[in-house]
Amino acid sequence: MQGHTEMTQAETTALALPEIEGAIRSQENPAHFMTAKPIGGRLRAWWRDTLLCETGAALRVVEVGHIVYPPRFYVLLDHLMPRVTASPIRTTCPLKGHARYLALGEEEIGWTYETFDFATVLAGHAAFWDSHLTIELSPPSSTKS
Numbered sequence: 001m002q003g004h005t006e007m008t009q010a011e012t013t014a015l016a017l018p019e020i021e022g023a024i025r026s027q028e029n030p031a032h033f034m035t036a037k038p039i040g041g042r043l044r045a046w047w048r049d050t051l052l053c054e055t056g057a058a059l060r061v062v063e064v065g066h067i068v069y070p071p072r073f074y075v076l077l078d079h080l081m082p083r084v085t086a087s088p089i090r091t092t093c094p095l096k097g098h099a100r101y102l103a104l105g106e107e108e109i110g111w112t113y114e115t116f117d118f119a120t121v122l123a124g125h126a127a128f129w130d131s132h133l134t135i136e137l138s139p140p141s142s143t144k145s
Contacts, residue, residue: 034063042140047133059074059121098113100114
């Protein structure tokens with residue numbers, strides 16, 4: 001057919017993807033993406049009875065891949081109060097980077113990433129498994145004039 005050109009799968013996928021403000025997309029699969037936004041308040045996180053952190057610098061990350069994953073809060077590693085150690089387990093996420101898992105004592109509690117260049121928003125942050133995690137969110141403090 002005259003004037004007809006074949007589109008590559010990447011071009012077809014790009015046409016079908018909605019434009020999402022702030023989306024960070026996988027270089028290999030643009031349909032795999034995340035958004036990372038500051039929470040705009042304070043976050044306190046506990047693992048069992050241990051306070052992990054209290055911070056105003058947390059991110060709320062929503063990831064879409066073959067499913068929409070539950071939102072996760074990522075906190076700066078420097079804001080963690082107890083000493084966590086790196087476990088020997090490593091995995092790779094095609095969107096975020098190379099994961100290093102974190103332990104509190106002998107118990108694995110979460111992970112951090114050696115991020116890919118396009119996912120540096122998560123560099124230096126950690127997230128935690130849901131099993132024994134309690135999160136408390138507070139609105140930002142307002143100053144009275």
